[in-house]
Amino acid sequence: MKTIGIPRGLFFYYYYPLWRTFFEKLGVQVVVSAPTNRRIVDQGLLTAVNEACLPVKVYYGHVLDLCHRGVDYIFAPRLVSVEYRGYICPKFMGIPDMLRAQIPDLPPLIDIKVDLSRDERQLERDVFELGKLFGSDRYKVKAAWAAGQQELEEFRRIAAVGFPLNQAVTIWERAGEAPMASGDKTRLNPGGENIRTGGEASEATPRSSDLTIGVLGHGYSLCDAMVSMGLVRKLQELGARVVTAEMLKTDEVEAYASTLPKRMFWTLGKKNIGSALWMDEEPAVDGIIYLACFGCGPDSLVGEIIARRVVNTPFMMMIVDEHTGEAGVVTRLEAFYDMVARRKNAV
Amino acid sequence: MKVTFPHMGRAWIAIKSLFEGLNLEVVVPPPCSRRTLELGVRHSPEFACLPLKINVGNFIEGLKAGADTIVTAGGWGPCRFGYYAQVQRDILTDLGYQFDLIVLEAPDSRLSELANQVRALGVNISYAGMLRAIYRAWEKLKAVDELEESLRYCLPRVTRPAEAEKVLHEGLQAIEAAVTAREIRQALKMGRSRLEGLPYNREPVARIGLVGEIYTLLEPSSNCEIERKLGYLGAEVHRAVSMPQWINDHLLGGILRVDSSQEALECASPYLNDWVGGHGRETVGYSVKYGREGFDGVIQIGPLTCMPEIVAQAVLGQVSQKEGIPVMTMYFDEQTGEAGVMTRLEAFLDMVQRRKQFAAAR
Numbered sequence: 001m002k003t004i005g006i007p008r009g010l011f012f013y014y015y016y017p018l019w020r021t022f023f024e025k026l027g028v029q030v031v032v033s034a035p036t037n038r039r040i041v042d043q044g045l046l047t048a049v050n051e052a053c054l055p056v057k058v059y060y061g062h063v064l065d066l067c068h069r070g071v072d073y074i075f076a077p078r079l080v081s082v083e084y085r086g087y088i089c090p091k092f093m094g095i096p097d098m099l100r101a102q103i104p105d106l107p108p109l110i111d112i113k114v115d116l117s118r119d120e121r122q123l124e125r126d127v128f129e130l131g132k133l134f135g136s137d138r139y140k141v142k143a144a145w146a147a148g149q150q151e152l153e154e155f156r157r158i159a160a161v162g163f164p165l166n167q168a169v170t171i172w173e174r175a176g177e178a179p180m181a182s183g184d185k186t187r188l189n190p191g192g193e194n195i196r197t198g199g200e201a202s203e204a205t206p207r208s209s210d211l212t213i214g215v216l217g218h219g220y221s222l223c224d225a226m227v228s229m230g231l232v233r234k235l236q237e238l239g240a241r242v243v244t245a246e247m248l249k250t251d252e253v254e255a256y257a258s259t260l261p262k263r264m265f266w267t268l269g270k271k272n273i274g275s276a277l278w279m280d281e282e283p284a285v286d287g288i289i290y291l292a293c294f295g296c297g298p299d300s301l302v303g304e305i306i307a308r309r310v311v312n313t314p315f316m317m318m319i320v321d322e323h324t325g326e327a328g329v330v331t332r333l334e335a336f337y338d339m340v341a342r343r344k345n346a347v
Numbered sequence: 348m349k350v351t352f353p354h355m356g357r358a359w360i361a362i363k364s365l366f367e368g369l370n371l372e373v374v375v376p377p378p379c380s381r382r383t384l385e386l387g388v389r390h391s392p393e394f395a396c397l398p399l400k401i402n403v404g405n406f407i408e409g410l411k412a413g414a415d416t417i418v419t420a421g422g423w424g425p426c427r428f429g430y431y432a433q434v435q436r437d438i439l440t441d442l443g444y445q446f447d448l449i450v451l452e453a454p455d456s457r458l459s460e461l462a463n464q465v466r467a468l469g470v471n472i473s474y475a476g477m478l479r480a481i482y483r484a485w486e487k488l489k490a491v492d493e494l495e496e497s498l499r500y501c502l503p504r505v506t507r508p509a510e511a512e513k514v515l516h517e518g519l520q521a522i523e524a525a526v527t528a529r530e531i532r533q534a535l536k537m538g539r540s541r542l543e544g545l546p547y548n549r550e551p552v553a554r555i556g557l558v559g560e561i562y563t564l565l566e567p568s569s570n571c572e573i574e575r576k577l578g579y580l581g582a583e584v585h586r587a588v589s590m591p592q593w594i595n596d597h598l599l600g601g602i603l604r605v606d607s608s609q610e611a612l613e614c615a616s617p618y619l620n621d622w623v624g625g626h627g628r629e630t631v632g633y634s635v636k637y638g639r640e641g642f643d644g645v646i647q648i649g650p651l652t653c654m655p656e657i658v659a660q661a662v663l664g665q666v667s668q669k670e671g672i673p674v675m676t677m678y679f680d681e682q683t684g685e686a687g688v689m690t691r692l693e694a695f696l697d698m699v700q701r702r703k704q705f706a707a708a709r
Contacts, residue, residue: 051657051678078621087425090624094658097619101665113621262433265424292394297427297654300394301434308437319394 002134003029004073004110005066008036009059010092011079013165013223017155017172018148019075025144026134031071033062036226040065045322047102053293054227054321055220056091056098063099067107075110081117086267089298159246164215164232166223168246211341212241214279214313216272216306217291218299219246221320228291229320229329235289238337243285245275252278260305269302276306280313287314287340289333294321314340348447348470349374350416351409353402356565357495358590360523361488366418368480369469376409379568383408388681390438397569397650397680398562399431403438410444418468421450426625426655461598485591486528490535492589494518494542499586501542502578503551512575514541551583553644553699556637558587558630560649560656563679565590570648570679571688577646580696585642587611587633588626611636618662625655631662638670644699645672646692651680673699 004023006012016032023030034040036058044061066074076099079092091098096111110133112126131141151172158175159168213235221227222244235242245253257264257274264270272290279285288310292299303317316336318329350366351374352359359375366373377383379401387404406417417439422429432450439446451464466477498515505511518538525531555577563570564586577584588608595603611632619631634645647663649656660676667674675695677688 049657049661051652051660080621085423087624090425090627090654090658093425093621094619094623094627094655094661097621098658098661101618101662260433261436262421262430265429295394295652297396297652300392300396300652301399301427301430304392304395304434305437308441 001027001029002073003031003071004075005031005033005063005069005071005107006075007059007062007066008033009062009224010055010095010220011077011082011088013169013219014082015152016169018152020148021151022144022148023075025147026131026136026140028134031066031069033065033069036061036224038226041226041322048098049102051295052091053295055218055224055293056095057322058224058227059095060099060103063103063106067103067105071107073108073110074106078111078113080113080115081267082114083116083267085117085263085265086270087117087265088267089296156246162247164223164242164244165219165246166225169223210241211239211286211337211344212243212284213337213340214243214275214285214288215291216245216275216288218268218272218293218296221291221293227293227320229324229326231289231291231318231329231333234330234333235337238333240337243279245271248275248278264302266298266302269298272302273306273309276310276315280310285313286344287316287336289336290315290317292317292319294319314343348372348416349414350418351376351406351412351414352418353405354379354566354568355562356567356590357491357519358488358565360491360519361484361590363523364487365465365480365484366468368483369465369472369477371468371470374409374412374414376405376412376414379405379566384568384681390442392434394652395434396427396653398428398566399434400681401566401569402431403435406435406439407442407444410439410446415445416447416449418449418451421452423452424624428625483526483528483531485594486531487522487525488594489591490522490531491519492591494522494535494538496589497539497542499574499578499584501545501547502575503581503583504547504549506546506548508579511542511545514538514545518542549581552581553583553696553703554585554642555582555696555699556585556587556633556642556645557648558633558637558645559647560626560630560653561588561593563648563650563653564588569650571683571685573646573648573677573688573692576689576692577696580692582696585637587629608632614639618666619659623655623658625653627655627659630656630659631666634663634666634672634674635670638666638672642672643703644695645674646695647674647676649676649678651678653678673702 006019020030040061041058043064044057047064048057048060063074076096078096079088081087096109099109100106110130112130113122115122127145128138128141155168155172158171159165163171215222215232222232232242253271253274256277257270259277260273264273276288279288290303290306292303307315307317318332349372352362354376363373363375383404384401386407387400391400391403419432421432432448436448449468451461466472469477494515498511501511502508518534521534521537522531525534557564557574574584592606592608596608608629612628614635615628615632618635619628622628630647637645647660663674677691
């Protein structure tokens with residue numbers, strides 16, 4: 001059986017269930033790189049250009065990790081756009097070329113182009129081409145794709161219940177190993193179904209507190225504990241309920257994002273701005289933290305727009321890179337947390 | 348309505364002419380200076396790229412000089428430039444300025460739409476009048492570009508480069524003052540022949556291709572005057588993109604007979620196989636093209652954290668190896684120091700020259 005490696009980075013946390021299901025249905029064995037560790041980060045830093053952002057460097061590390069595992073192919077799609085008239089980031093559009101130019105002896109890359117900015121035809125064509133590569137006919141490819149989409153929906157439902165994407169990935173995987181009724185999945189976590197109704201926070205809640213902190217940023221930074229320095233977990237340990245963009249209703253987020261004078265053409269930027277504006281008007285949210293990576297192009301403007309438009313809720317922008325020290329992150333988080341708590345008690 | 352706009356190299360000559368042709372009162376912002384940069388840096392987001400900051404500086408200085416309307420360009424991603432105007436509006440509004448902001452959106456719109464946008468800008472202007480204004484601006488843009496190109500040829504060759512720069516300056520003044528297309532062409536011809544008439548005594552030490560992000564390429568204050576520095580150091584510089592070419596490729600769909608980037612884009616494959624926003628693909632394509640044309644080196648420039656240029660930078664190492672051409676990347680921001688740039692340029696030119704000597708000896 002052929003093996004295909006999926007790097008645990010960038011859009012992994014948004015689309016992994018789709019990719020994994022799709023490839024497995026085509027009869028390909030999926031290998032995922034190890035969770036980000038020091039070695040993966042270091043290897044990425046050594047290989048990528050200095051000016052790239054940390055998540056891209058980490059992605060290089062994951063690709064190298066897969067190279068060492070001797071997979072037959074590596075799945076590194078060219079992500080131009082995942083929605084109508086929206087883009088992600090130029091680096092996502094060039095990543096297969098960047099990898100090929102900088103990593104010698106790379107196994108063949110599967111770099112299908114995902115460009116939904118106009119229509120889905122391009123993607124459909126590429127997906128069928130991909131199926132052919134693994135000896136599947138159109139019918140089989142179609143079925144595999146549909147199964148993937150279904151799993152993706154399932155995964156998004158899990159995230160919407162109140163789990164950050166990385167936890168949602170774990171839950172989805174576990175659910176796949178031991179099938180259970182979908183009702184059980186919600187019981188599995190005492191997750192805050194909806195913060196407006198004041199549902200309980202997630203599993204790790206050592207100190208009781210009624211603070212709710214909105215955490216924004218790109219999923220691939222927030223979910224990667226090495227990139228985000230475990231931001232979400234640290235907040236939960238401090239006793240905060242954490243709300244992320246995935247837990248909000250998509251149409252509400254869209255509605256808030258559309259109040260901007262110009263349509264925001266970055267998919268993640270739109271999501272974050274919409275979420276920030278929603279959180280700003282939501283009394284249950286006591287503070288908002290935006291995690292950005294140093295050198296992130298879209299965030300340099302998105303962060304500014306949010307900072308100027310969030311007026312009711314304390315807002316903190318945290319910028320991390322490979323030099324960020326954990327102690328500094330903890331200090332800033334604690335200070336923010338205390339400040340928000342005092343503000344709440346004073347009101 | 349008093350209109351101001353951001354600087355981008357010497358494009359102001361054409362832009363001023365265009366707006367005046369549309370019966371608008373124009374406030375050309377003061378030339379980009381240390382002060383412009385300081386104003387921009389103080390009020391812009393720290394991690395925004397340099398062009399946004401210099402633009403903000405231009406706007407503030409333009410508004411202080413009496414303008415009440417800002418005209419700028421936009422786009423639809425994925426490059427940050429597409430969202431500049433929105434952020435800049437927020438910044439200036441929060442600073443308390445009162446102004447109208449008009450954004451001419453370039454790439455998504457068709458030619459006729461753009462023409463309508465321009466016409467809507469004008470005051471009491473007929474369609475023919477608008478076309479005349481556009482035509483004159485276009486002629487000026489081309490003339491300025493061609494005169495600059497002549498200077499790039501002269502600078503490493505003439506005995507006294509400072510004199511050549513003076514001639515260029517006077518030539519630009521003549522182009523600016525010209526009213527008819529004939530006068531514009533005459534001013535250009537005059538400037539050129541004066542440049543050619545200067546005493547020559549040197550041969551360029553190297554031919555260098557300058558590639559990268561368009562604003563950084565065109566605006567000397569954003570690149571520590573790299574073109575000028577290279578010229579003084581004796582290098583003949585070829586700049587990958589120019590304003591007329593950009594307008595032809597992006598606004599007019601390449602219908603005019605001016606230099607097009609099409610050929611260079613085709614060279615980008617197999618190194619970079621897709622469009623990556625901004626000028627990433629042009630950067631790679633031109634580097635390959637310069638390599639194949641036997642240039643001595645390529646310098647890539649862009650603002651720090653420029654996303655498309657980072658993609659290009661990542662593949663340029665491979666281009667350098669396979670096409671056999673030295674490539675250096677330099678990023679600029681408000682921290683860039685003059686001396687550091689100079690040192691790197693000198694070192695690069697030394698290296699390129701030695702490489703040439705070795706190749707000749709072999």
